Amino acid sequence: xxxxxxxxxxxxxxxxxxxxxxxxxxxxxxxxxxxxxxxxxxxxxxxxxxxxxxxxxxxxxxxxxxxxxxxxxxxxxxxxxxxxxxxxxxxxxxxxxxxxxxxxxxxx
Numbered sequence: 280x281x282x283x284x285x286x287x288x289x290x291x292x293x294x295x296x297x298x299x300x301x302x303x304x305x306x307x308x309x310x311x312x313x314x315x316x317x318x319x320x321x322x323x324x325x326x327x328x329x330x331x332x333x334x335x336x337x338x339x340x341x342x343x344x345x346x347x348x349x350x351x352x353x354x355x356x357x358x359x360x361x362x363x364x365x366x367x368x369x370x371x372x373x374x375x376x377x378x379x380x381x382x383x384x385x386x387x
Contacts, residue, residue: 311360320351326381347382348379
């Protein structure tokens, strides 16, 4: 009985903590549904989460904007199943020394 209780508590703990990146994965899935995705590599995380970035896209007509800090191994091809065609997905290197990328997705 004690062992069963410990297993149950462990399961609740994993669910509460997101199970190792579940939150990030759900953001990736949401980004995949957007018309356009832009990946800025080595981008400052605080700039990516700044509300002014999202507002700037919205001011230019973008809808349902998502901005997300992701690891630097995201890409149009492997993460989102798209080509870097500048129509549905774009990738931009940054000349900054950060280990994260900023991913922006929006509908037109």
